[in-house]
Amino acid sequence: MIGDFIQLNAFTVAAAELGKICCGEEKYHNEEATIRGIWDEFLVDLEKRIEEQDTYDKLSIFIRIAQSNLTVFADKLYKLYTNLEPCKESCHLEIKDFLYQIAIEVKETLETLYTKYAEHFEMNADIPYWIIYVNKKAIAYQNRIKHNLELRKVEPELIQIVDSYLNCLHVPGDSKIKSWRQFFYLQNLSNDILTYIETSRSETDTLKLIKILIGCNFNPLVFYEFMLDYSVRLVSADMPYEEQEMELLIFLRTIENVRPERKNGYNIEVPSIQESVCSYLQRELATVAKMKDVLMPYTINGSNGRTSNYYFEVATTIEELFFLMRVMLEVRFIKTKFKANLYSFVSRHIRTDRSKSPSAQYMRNIFGPNKEVPSRIIRKIRGWLMTMINYIDTHFGGQLKIWFIGALSYSFIFDVILN
Incomplete structure (x- = not known):
């Protein structure tokens, strides 16, 4: 066969x-x-010759030799095809049609072997340039995906990353595709995203796309770096x-739960993107915990071996303090996603009259929205x-x-102009 x-x-x-x-x-x-006739x-x-290989090992070796030689042959045809120029002004380059047909048959032969x-x-x-060159349907899919992701207001940087990788499905020579495995x-991945863009739009489309990419183990370095930046932007x-x-724990749970x-x-030579991102989030959580231990002032030992980080003391009871916080929350002076943040902060950092280290559960009990507030507490806070x-x-x-005089003067001048 040589x-x-x-x-x-x-x-x-x-x-x-x-x-x-x-x-x-x-x-x-x-x-x-x-x-x-030669072809x-x-x-x-x-x-x-394939039929003549009488053992598993012989067949395996022969198929790979045939695959390698057909790949080299297809690339030579691609180079000939793309470099052909008319021999004269009236030349119709019939040979281009001939080479195109042969190259298609080489492609089909390789696909049959696969x-x-x-x-x-x-x-x-290596995957032949020709297989990528004739993959014209990928152009329409890429354009459709990019357009729909833009309509969904997915983060532009993420759209650009996805678009650049889908682009190499039809552009020969792009270093992002180096093998048959990466091509398939x-x-x-393109098919998965096409299915996704058929679903209803939402305000969380960036996160949904991230979950699809993580589920598909889309692990090039550029996406990993995007995930690091995305994670950093979750916290301030x-x-x-x-x-x-x-915030980091919620995001970690989201990524860990992706199937x-x-x-x-x-890329089979690097860890999965899920493993990489989760490891990063765990390191960030460990860093935040260390910073909290180092930077929180006045660390003192609490009862039962608990540790608190005393910031300041207020001249009210815990019930009065939480009534004040309740008012500030309801008028939107204080904004927080989780009331547990308030319980945790007060428990660790604030001393109150008659309660040096109140538990989070105690505060939860007195902070209920339907709990009647005693008049003495209302009078005290008022x-x-x-x-x-x-x-x-x-x-x-x-x-x-x-400020008041300035506001009156501005109003007077405004009235004069109008009248």
């Missing part, structure tokens, strides 16, 4: 010469028929450590608020007068 593979090289040499006489009428057609004979002999002898086919071997992987350095932990849909990811207002009027009243 001689037959050498003949494939002879075919490309003869085809290059044929391009020089493409307008040679009868001579051209005679030469084309001769070269066509037809090769196909017949290839099938015969279908019939999948266990012997080397999925990590990206085709499957100004947020209390408890809130940082809460893997692909055993092998885009008194504190009135004291604060009086303080503002006494010490900052002058600034209020300046």
